[in-house]
Amino acid sequence: MITLYNEGVYLVNGNEIYFNNSESDAKLKERFGNRYSLEDAKKNTIAYSIMQKHNTSGDEKSLKLKFDALASHDITFVGIVQTARASGLEKFPIPYVLTNCHNSLCAVGGTINEDDHLFGLSAAKKYGGIYVPAHFAVIHQYMREMMAGCGKMILGSDSHTRYGALGTMAIGEGGGELVKQLLSKTYDVQLPQVVGVYLTGKPQKGVGPQDVALAIIGKVFKNGFVKNKVMEFVGPGVDNLSVEYRLGVDVMTTETTCLSSVWKTDSKVKDYLTLHGRENEYGELNPGEVTYYDGLICVDLSEIKPMIAMPFHPSNIYTIEELNANLDDILAKVEQEGQKQVGNKNLKFSLRDKIVDNKLYVEQGCIAGCAGGNYENVCEAASILDGHSIGNDEFALSVYPSSQPVYYELVQNGLAGKLMNSGAVLKTAFCGPCFGGGDTPANNSLSIRHTTRNFPNREGSKPNEGQLSYVALMDARSIAATAVNKGFLTAATDIEDVKYDIPKYYFNKKIYDDRVYGGFEKPDAEKELRFGPNIKDWPVVPALADNLVLKVASVIKDPVTTTDELIPSGDTSAYRSNPLRLAEFTLSRKDPEYVGKAKQIHKSEEARINGKDAFEENKDLEKVFNTIKENFADINLENTGIGSVIYAIKPGDGSAREQAASCQKVLGGYANIAKEYATKRYRSNLINWGILPFIMEEDPKFECDDFIFVPNIRKALSDKLSEMDAYVVRDKVEKITLKIDRLSKDETDILLSGCLINYNKR
CATH class of the missing domain: 3.30.499.10 (Aconitase, domain 3)
Known part of the structure; x- marks a missing residue:
């Protein structure tokens, strides 16, 4: 179904694979002569040409993209x-x-x-x-x-x-x-590696883009196969997919932790752009005659089966067939792993109680957002549901078309009526089901969704208040098949005699023309911004001090910590424009004591900056300083910043929301310590908010409420040191080693300035 090749490979004329070894090298030289070299082959990816076109640095490896x-x-x-x-x-x-x-x-x-x-x-x-x-x-x-x-x-x-x-x-x-x-x-960014995704075959009827995407995610997430790399989709199988199908697979590449993605293009892409009035945006993109990829993912589309990603991650995948054949065993395993992620022993994570007559019963289905709400997904779901009823028991189905033009066409061609007749509820374009802002399930309910993520509590439950529900990711087609069976988990390939009907799509641009404000290149400096009482400016952030004393405000030892755990989505969203109020939710579902600890030590930093007694609010801090002075006589309150630090093994999986970092900064956070960062975007967020992205390879020698002293941090950054000494402070100091992966000059200057705002002002 899917095979990974970690060594480099050559793709010749878009369809011949040569593995990177001396035998292939000889064959390619014999076949292509001077037209072949490794360096040229690396430059023949679609991704390379696009990135260099947008690179302003003059250095093809150290990119400065616009x-x-x-x-x-x-x-x-x-x-x-x-x-x-x-x-x-x-x-x-x-x-x-x-x-x-x-x-x-x-x-x-x-x-x-x-x-x-x-x-x-x-x-x-x-x-x-x-x-x-x-x-x-x-x-x-x-x-x-x-x-x-x-x-x-x-x-x-x-x-x-x-x-x-x-x-x-x-x-x-x-x-x-x-x-x-x-x-x-x-x-x-440094020039990223490019991994080829070589598609062959054609999907079975009933197998949708989410199935393909989940199968790939399951293969590459945990081993970091494409982390911070570009995924380039090529091969003859691409031709067998519609553009909307490709888009449905592509949007889920985020869950692999890759940096970006690109596909070869063809006449179908030209037709899509022409349909939307933008035929001038088309250009044929293909890899070169001989193209080198840093790794290869071979996907036989014909072998992909309907998939399900069980709680609490898109990579926790099974075929629906496998799950239904081994319900009790698989659900027991998922419960055991999920209970660890929930972390609350008093809150029971339960799935096996949903087995009824040897079938898994789910209470809710959602087809929504950028992944599920596309026209073809909804059309094929309607084909499966046509003439059926979802019933009048607990199971409910919501469908969110991805845009008003898509919704309009579903009404015009009658498919909206078929969905409504089945008992499904059509709603407007909204991302809510993906992040806990809509269709939150009841306590202990299982929801199947064609959306992007199923992290803990992302569906909107509140474990701190005793409420816990769960999301499994599936394709729209199998969600519709499950709805036909009144909520009993069913693969779309198990529904017989379905006449899949995708009526020709007509894009109604007038819907946008009449309501979308198009002001590009028409700025009016005289216009005033319209503020509301909840829209607040960012608090003033000081520049980085010469030294740092950091209180460990949270220690998280989960294998991965998501941004949703760092700053919850859903009910907190209303406060995204109010930095101080939003910060009160930081780690609220993972470590409810964090905010109080961070705020308490931040009082000392505020006092220090304002020339007041920094030790008054934290009496133990004076003892910490005295212990440090026994070894570092030059430190004082003028040259030493005081703040908090979070330790997590692998933080930052998931959302790009900068608030995962900015909320820590608002509360006085100066650093994260991690074994690795799950994504580049979370590390970028830390840097842009003046939070030091430390790496520590060994297990922590400190605990929550300990203090860590980092001497000469400004000098270490200015001198571009990748490794520095720090000290855990108790009755005496104990040395540890902190590292910082490569920083650009701008990133270094941002950290020294205290945050991006300060850097830009300077």
């Missing part, structure tokens, strides 16, 4: 505009799309959410942006329909910024990276 367009939604754009404004923003230099698809439900948070929306509209008017009203499109569907194009690069403040199937290399990052683009600066 993007063609930016995209944000209403959980992130207020903070981005506020940060850029504080840094001297005058106008948006490139198209910047502000969508409203996360905080769409203004009943959640009252007027707060709508205040954010109107702030976004006023920013689009003042600075020259593109504003998409609430319920009109999820962020990535609008970008596919109206902005992506072959050979482009797009940066978005959402982790699922992926338009590779349209020939666009897109990257999801924290807001600070978008701020840099708004200030005409660059996205700095």
Whole structure:
């Protein structure tokens, strides 16, 4: 089904594979002569040519990228505009799309959410942006329909910024990276490796893009096969997939932890762009005659079966056939692993109680967002449901078309009526089911969803209040098949006599023309930003001190810590524009004591900066300083910052939300210590908020509430040291070694300045 080749490979003429060895080298030299060399072959990937086209550094390996367009939604754009404004923003230099698809439900948070929306509209008017009203499109569907194009690069403040199937290399990052683009600066990254994804065969009827994506994620996530690399989709199997199918696979590449993705393009892509009135954005993209990939993922599409990703990660995959054949054993394993992630022994994670007559019963289904709400997914789900009823018991099904034009066409061709007749409920374009802002299941309920993630509590449950529910990821087709069977888990391939019907799609651009504000290149500096009482400026952040004394405010020893655990999604979303209020939720579902510990030590730093008694609020701190002075006589309150630090083994999997870092900074966080960082985007967020991204290879010698002293940290950064001594402070100091992976000059300067805002002001 899927085979991984970790060694380099050559792809010849797009369909011949040669492994990187002396025998292949001889054959290629004999066949292609001077047209073949390893260095040239590395430059023949689609990704290489796109990245170099956007690189402004003059160095093909140390990239300084400028993007063609930016995209944000209403959980992130207020903070981005506020940060850029504080840094001297005058106008948006490139198209910047502000969508409203996360905080769409203004009943959640009252007027707060709508205040954010109107702030976004006023920013689009003042600075020259593109504003998409609430319920009109999820962020990535609008970008596919109206902005992506072959050979482009797009940066978005959402982790699922992926338009590779349209020939666009897109990257999801924290807001600070978008701020840099708004200030005409660059996205700095070392030239990433490129891994080929070689597709062959054709999917079986009933097997959808989510099935293919989950199968790939299951193979590559845990071993880090594509971490921070580019996935390039090639091979004859691409031709057997529609563009929407490709988009459905592509958007899930985020869950592999790759940096970006891109696909070869063909006439189907040209037809898609032409349909959306943008035929001039098409360009044929193919790997070169001889192309070198740093690794290869071979996928036989014909062997992919309907998949399910069990709680609590998209990589926790099984075939539905395998799960149904071994229900009790697999569910027992999932329960055992999941209970560890829940962490609360008093809260029971239970799935086996959902076995009824040797079948797994689920209480809810959702088809939604950038992954599930595409036109073809909904059409094929409607084909399966046509003439059936989901019943009148607990099982419920919600369908969220990904944009208003998609919804309109489903109404026009009658498929909306078929879905409604089955008992499914159609809702507007909204990302809520993906992050806990909509369709939160009842306590101890299992929801199957064609969305992007199923992390703990991401569906909106509140374990601290005794409420826990679960999400399993599936394709829309198998969700519809399960709905036909009234909630009993069913693979779409097990439903017979389905006439799959995908009526021709007609894109109604007038829907956007009438409601989307298109202000690019039309900024009006006289326009005032519209603020609401919940939209607050960022607190003042000091520059990095010469030395640091850090209180360990949380120690997390889970194998992976997600951004949703660092700063919960869902009910906290209404406060994304209020840094101080949002910070109160930091680690609230993982370590409820963290906020109090961080705030308490932060009082000493505030006192220090204001020339007051830094020891008054934390009496043990004076003893810590005295112990340090026994070995480091020169430290004092003038040259030593005081703050907090979080330890986690592998933090930052998942969302691009910069608030996972900024909330720590607001509470006085100065550093993270980790064995590794799950994603580049989380590490970037830390740096942009002036939080030191330390690496420590050995297990921690410290515990929560201990203090760590980091001497001469400014000098270490300025001298570009990758390794430095630090000390755990108890009755005496005990040396540990901290490392920092390679920093660019700008990243170093940002850390020294205290944060990106300070750096830009300077």
